[in-house]
Amino acid sequence: LATPAARRKAAQKAKKSSSNGGFAKKPRPAAAAIAAPQTQQPTTNNVQYDDAQDEVAKRAVSSLFSVCAHIQDPKLYQPKWADACVQQNSESGDGISPKIGAVMANRDVARGQVLTLFPIHALGLRMLRQNSDDEALKDTEFVAYDQNADGELFTTSEKAGLRLKLNIPLDKSQPAHSILGNKKRHVLFSMFLPEKQPKPGWLGGRMKAASSQYSESNCITVPLPGAAPLCAVVATTDVKEGEEIIQAMQPLKPSVMDELKGSVAKEYRRELATLQMYIEAACETVQQSSSQVDSSSGQQQQQQLGPFHQLNQKYPGLKRIHQDPDIYSIDNFLTNEECDRLIAKSQPHLVPCLVKNDKTGIAEQDPVRTSTNTNVPQSEVPSIVEKMTNVANCCADQLEILQVLNYKKGQEFIPHTDGFSGKFDACGFEQASRQATIFCYLNDVSEGGSTNFPEIGLAIQPKKGTAVIHFPADLELREDTRTLHQGAPAVDEKWLLTTWVWNRPRSDEMYAESRLPPLSSGDII
Numbered sequence: 384l385a386t387p388a389a390r391r392k393a394a395q396k397a398k399k400s401s402s403n404g405g406f407a408k409k410p411r412p413a414a415a416a417i418a419a420p421q422t423q424q425p426t427t428n429n430v431q432y433d434d435a436q437d438e439v440a441k442r443a444v445s446s447l448f449s450v451c452a453h454i455q456d457p458k459l460y461q462p463k464w465a466d467a468c469v470q471q472n473s474e475s476g477d478g479i480s481p482k483i484g485a486v487m488a489n490r491d492v493a494r495g496q497v498l499t500l501f502p503i504h505a506l507g508l509r510m511l512r513q514n515s516d517d518e519a520l521k522d523t524e525f526v527a528y529d530q531n532a533d534g535e536l537f538t539t540s541e542k543a544g545l546r547l548k549l550n551i552p553l554d555k556s557q558p559a560h561s562i563l564g565n566k567k568r569h570v571l572f573s574m575f576l577p578e579k580q581p582k583p584g585w586l587g588g589r590m591k592a593a594s595s596q597y598s599e600s601n602c603i604t605v606p607l608p609g610a611a612p613l614c615a616v617v618a619t620t621d622v623k624e625g626e627e628i629i630q631a632m633q634p635l636k637p638s639v640m641d642e643l644k645g646s647v648a649k650e651y652r653r654e655l656a657t658l659q660m661y662i663e664a665a666c667e668t669v670q671q672s673s674s675q676v677d678s679s680s681g682q683q684q685q686q687q688l689g690p691f692h693q694l695n696q697k698y699p700g701l702k703r704i705h706q707d708p709d710i711y712s713i714d715n716f717l718t719n720e721e722c723d724r725l726i727a728k729s730q731p732h733l734v735p736c737l738v739k740n741d742k743t744g745i746a747e748q749d750p751v752r753t754s755t756n757t758n759v760p761q762s763e764v765p766s767i768v769e770k771m772t773n774v775a776n777c778c779a780d781q782l783e784i785l786q787v788l789n790y791k792k793g794q795e796f797i798p799h800t801d802g803f804s805g806k807f808d809a810c811g812f813e814q815a816s817r818q819a820t821i822f823c824y825l826n827d828v829s830e831g832g833s834t835n836f837p838e839i840g841l842a843i844q845p846k847k848g849t850a851v852i853h854f855p856a857d858l859e860l861r862e863d864t865r866t867l868h869q870g871a872p873a874v875d876e877k878w879l880l881t882t883w884v885w886n887r888p889r890s891d892e893m894y895a896e897s898r899l900p901p902l903s904s905g906d907i908i
């Protein structure tokens with residue numbers, strides 16, 4: 384759909400089949416969130432989808448879009464506070480620089496200040512659906528757009544160059560979180576169309592993107608505190624008047640991102656309060672209209688959770704780094720030698736991580752988990768198994784087959800939970816469930832690759848030898864969705880050892896430790 388006319392036609396067609404906005408159906412590969420070790424039957428993550436919840440989310444997107452479109456009308460609102468750059472539209476005197484189209488700072492801007500805002504030409508919602516055999520219920524993208532302009536409907540067949548999609552994570556401090564809070568299912572994204580007229584203060588998306596050199600960028604796009612999906616382009620270095628604005632394409636460390644958001648929140652308190660008012664009003668409209676959707680029709684209730692698996696609280700160095708849901712860490716859980724030897728053992732055996740396709744039942748490569756991994760027989764790492772069973776108060780048979788994961792630049796594991804609701808037959812365990820996740824970082828990682836728990840605002844930067852333990856389900860085998868987590872895209876290479884503690888021993892002979900192929904001679908003891 385390369386031409387505006389073709390897109391318009393498609394948009395009209397799609398409008399007929401949708402209640403509001405544009406409805407672009409997007410078949411996507413089934414994205415099971417539980418990754419499978421190579422030699423095992425992968426397991427499914429039984430994500431429930433819920434039509435009522437989707438309807439509320441779609442209404443939220445439409446409502447947020449109409450408010451955002453309204454704000455972008457220069458007759459109504461001019462963001463002078465975010466008007467620190469211009470787009471070059473004629474050749475300068477020397478004929479060398481700046482280039483036509485380049486976005487340049489029109490004043491000095493300090494790190495943490497806003498350069499411009501990111502325009503919202505359409506607002507989209509990716510709805511991840513799994514476990515569905517029905518074609519009509521595959522993953523879809525709902526897009527709310529301006530019905531009077533070209534290019535209203537964005538289908539996945541359009542080339543990435545035609546528009547820019549920006550995923551917008553919503554933390555709990557965002558008003559939109561309350562109406563779009565199901566991060567496991569709903570991905571909010573904003574769309575930018577280069578062919579739209581640029582508006583002063585809304586030049587985001589028009590600047591050059593940094594190529595591979597991370598260091599050459601001077602800004603990044605961040606959701607406006609309290610006013611997402613509106614986003615600002617924020618300076619990541621001090622920028623001089625006349626300097627070209629170049630956007631970083633790599634994710635920043637969560638701590639740096641938080642610092643930038645903090646400085647924007649502080650410096651532009653008044654301006655943000657105005658925008659927040661608009662966004663809150665849009666959210667209230669949705670809340671009012673969705674209050675009719677009664678809980679029996681599927682609104683997910685936060686289930687009461689009971690006690691969780693107990694760790695050995697006397698384990699040396701055990702620290703609780705988050706309470707309710709509890710997350711623990713232990714520095715130097717593995718020695719440097721254990722980490723180095725485990726990497727050396729695993730390196731020659733790495734294969735792409737597989738994820739179960741819920742439709743076919745086949746374990747296959749999937750963009751949800753792009754790292755490589757290998758299984759590690761317990762017999763080759765007795766000292767590590769001994770520490771794990773000691774801290775987790777369990778026997779070695781309760782540990783799922785150990786895996787070493789390797790993430791190279793750009794590789795990631797998208798947000799997922801490790802647990803199940805109820806009993807399952809999986810990974811050699813029968814009528815059982817995962818109670819705890821233990822992972823250990825095998826190297827220090829300074830850029831990218833953090834393990835993020837977005838529901839609780841926790842980000843952990845990998846530190847060599849540190850173990851992290853969380854609890855995907857309670858003792859009654861009810862999943863705790865607050866433990867949603869991701870392996871953020873790696874910048875530096877990252878190595879991780881991971882396993883899960885089940886509530887009963889591994890029993891299926893097919894998954895016996897003795898069947899695992901050895902990695903190398905020389906056990907780590």
Ligand SMILES: O=C(O)CCC(=O)C(=O)O
Nearest residue numbers: 796833834869870879881
């Ligand atoms: O890579 C990470 O930081 C997390 C890995 C993970 O979540 C998993 O293996 O289940």
Ligand SMILES: [Fe+2]
Nearest residue numbers: 799800801868
């Ligand atoms: Fe995980």
